[in-house]
Amino acid sequence: MGPLLLVGCGKMGGAMLDGWRARGLTGAGVAIVEPAADPRFAAMDGVAVHAGAESIPDDFNPGVVVLAVKPQSMDAVLPHYRRFAGPDTVFLSIAAGKTIAYFERALGGEAAIVRAMPNTPAAVGQGMTVAVANPAVAPAQRQACDALLAAVGDVAWVEDEGLIDAVTAVSGGGPAYVFLLIECLAEAGRAAGLPADLSMRLARTTVAGSGALVRQSEEPAATLRRNVTSPNGTTQEALAVLMAEEGGLQSLMTRAIAAATRRSRELAG
Numbered sequence: 001m002g003p004l005l006l007v008g009c010g011k012m013g014g015a016m017l018d019g020w021r022a023r024g025l026t027g028a029g030v031a032i033v034e035p036a037a038d039p040r041f042a043a044m045d046g047v048a049v050h051a052g053a054e055s056i057p058d059d060f061n062p063g064v065v066v067l068a069v070k071p072q073s074m075d076a077v078l079p080h081y082r083r084f085a086g087p088d089t090v091f092l093s094i095a096a097g098k099t100i101a102y103f104e105r106a107l108g109g110e111a112a113i114v115r116a117m118p119n120t121p122a123a124v125g126q127g128m129t130v131a132v133a134n135p136a137v138a139p140a141q142r143q144a145c146d147a148l149l150a151a152v153g154d155v156a157w158v159e160d161e162g163l164i165d166a167v168t169a170v171s172g173g174g175p176a177y178v179f180l181l182i183e184c185l186a187e188a189g190r191a192a193g194l195p196a197d198l199s200m201r202l203a204r205t206t207v208a209g210s211g212a213l214v215r216q217s218e219e220p221a222a223t224l225r226r227n228v229t230s231p232n233g234t235t236q237e238a239l240a241v242l243m244a245e246e247g248g249l250q251s252l253m254t255r256a257i258a259a260a261t262r263r264s265r266e267l268a269g
Contacts, residue, residue: 085111186202
């Protein structure tokens, strides 16, 4: 594969670049297009920073073009990169809501395109990304995209692009649901008499520690839950409320994910 072209180097793009460098994936060089690029990127060996697409040399032939700009900016940005569309280049998009069909219209029907849905923990190398490729993507290009995405967390692939809407609802928005859980847990602790700062500390550390535990364990989440739950104890009493058939957490979460999935389909048009 040829050099990388990273279009957009904000928080997510910058995290990806750091991950690529840590894994030695930037040997062929990286070009960044970012008008407000952090000066540290220009100081990196093998990294060229451009304020706009017009300053990219005519003889630059990227193996992968990573589109890391905000979805609302894509219409204005994408046409500048149509010149790279061809069998030797794959476009890897992490823009939420932008479909493969959208990129094919802008780049041409023969363009090799991978649509990926990462989430914000990618910024600390703990992300979850699900990707889907169009038929023009060659096996080597898919492998290259997998390696780039794996630099910031776990990667899964689907063949049905329609599943990306549910992925967006579950893992794309998932961090927000977890952060809300922390808020609610802390507020419940405060209501039970704990000082607000202590209650928030307990909530944040407990959720972070539980996440680390479930990541390292081979046990199903249900088994880990049961391991914490003593018969007729305090945790079981709380779970009886959270797991109630009517108004319990599962019912609430199922409705929330359904709503987010529906909205994702609406936004994709």
